[in-house]
Amino acid sequence: MQKFCTCSCYYTDNIFLEQYKLHVRFTSEEQFKSDYRQVLQSLGCATDTQYNAVLEKIHSEVERRRNLEMQSAERKSIIKETYKALHQHVYSLQESFLAPEFVEIVKYSLEDGASEQGLLQLITSEAAPRVYRFPVFTQDFCRDLVEELEHFERSEAPKGRPNTMNNYGILLNELGFDEDFIAPLRELYLKPISSLLYPDCGGKWLDSHKAFAVKYTLNEDLELxxxxxxxxxTLNVSLGKDFADGNLYFGDMRQVPLNETECVEVEHLVSEAVLHRGQHMHGALPITSGCRWNLVVWMRASRQRNRLCPMCNRAPTLQPSTGYGDGFTEEDAGLCVLT
Ligand SMILES: O=C(O)CCC(=O)C(=O)O
Ligand SMILES: [Fe+2]
Structure with missing residues (x-):
């Protein structure tokens, strides 16, 4: 059994200041002041009170991150004991949930001699550079899954949120989707496709994931x-329900400066996936009516990220974790010792 880990930058880096739409790093008050005081001022954080409110936000976010694993495990066990599913069948992946076109492209990807060129002939469209759109689920399955997610939302069960940028949405591992749904979807269906499309980004070595549902409605989050x-x-599937606007948009890879980037809008039809490299910058435009639910699977390759943590851009400093952590692994150095 692999032992998955987190990079310690999780407690210092990529802290999102919603009000200023700014990601920051915090290792000490001095470092923070020298790195961000001016930037924050230019974004409207002018007074000491506003600045102190930012520091307060950062401290509580770091505290939240430190308690996350324990709280998540607690929620998972309460959900397991108290939550009654509406559609029990959606928790175990069956081929009947999948669109026939998707099954075909996976079948092709598993053939001897399958190539990226051959696969691209079967995929509906390349919506932006190396961003692919194709059907994944049936409409019936999307409807059942949304009904299940809404049933869970309405329940008394405790809810964890996917990340600091989504205030609504559901962590699917807490709800019990990891073992029999997301893991086989990744391993048996998405890895063969990613191996051909993204061999340079760890696509051949996907071995863990973080899966969640995101939700946008008029009174809650509108955009990302x-x-x-x-x-x-990353796999992002549009599950419905009915909504207007809310397209995804893609820029460039994270290494490219923003002022050299042109964004492309990508229409996302219900039941279709958008598959992309995780480090390809993107966002979701605001919806203007209705309710939009998406299934998002962040797939990780320990072989790739053990060398470079995408969040701090350094060799990761590993911290033990429960579950999949952030997809890093402790590599066994002493496997074949000759004496
Ligand atoms: O709302 C969406 O479709 C985008 C979600 C997303 O990019 C994410 O959660 O990482
Ligand atoms: Fe994303």
Whole structure:
């Protein structure tokens, strides 16, 4: 059994200041002041009170991150004991949930001699550079899954939120989707495709994931700011329900400066996936009516990220974790010792 880890930058880096739409790093008050005081001022954080409110936000976010694993495990166990599913069948992946076109492209990807060129002939469209759109689920399955997620939302069960940028949404591992749904979807279906499309980004070595559902409605979140994912390859499936606008947009890879980037809008039809490199910058435009639910799977390749943590851009400093952590692994140095 692999032992998955987190990078310690999780407690210092990529802290999102919603009010200023700014990601920051915090290691000490002096470092923070020298790195951000001016930038924050230019974004409207002018007074000491506003600045102190920012520091307060950062401290509480770091505290939240430190308690996250324990609280998540607690929620998971309460959900397991008390939550009654509406559609029990959606928790175990079956081929009947999948669109026939998706099954075909996976079948092709598993053939001897399958190539990127051959696969691209079967995929509906390349919506932006190396961003692919194709059907994944049936409409019936999308409807059942949304009904299940809404049933969970309405329940008394405790809820964890996917990340600091989403205030609504559901962590699917807490709800019990990891073992029999997301893991086989990644391993049996998405890895063969990603191996051909993204061999340079760890696509052949996907071995863990973080999966969640995101939700946008008029009284809650409307949009998602421009960001990259803590993932090598991301699957994003539109589940419905009815909504207007809310397209995804893609810029460039995270290494490219923003002023050299042109964004491309990508229409996302219900039941279709958008598959992209995790570090390809993107966001979601505001919806203007209705309710939009998406399934997002951040897929990780330990072989890739053990060398470079995409969040701090350094060799990761590993911290033990429960579950998949952030997809890093302790590599066994002493496996074949000759004496
Ligand atoms: O709302 C969406 O479709 C985008 C979600 C996303 O990019 C993310 O959660 O990482
Ligand atoms: Fe994302």
């Amino acid at each position: 700011s421009y960001h990259y994912d803590n993932a090598e390859v």
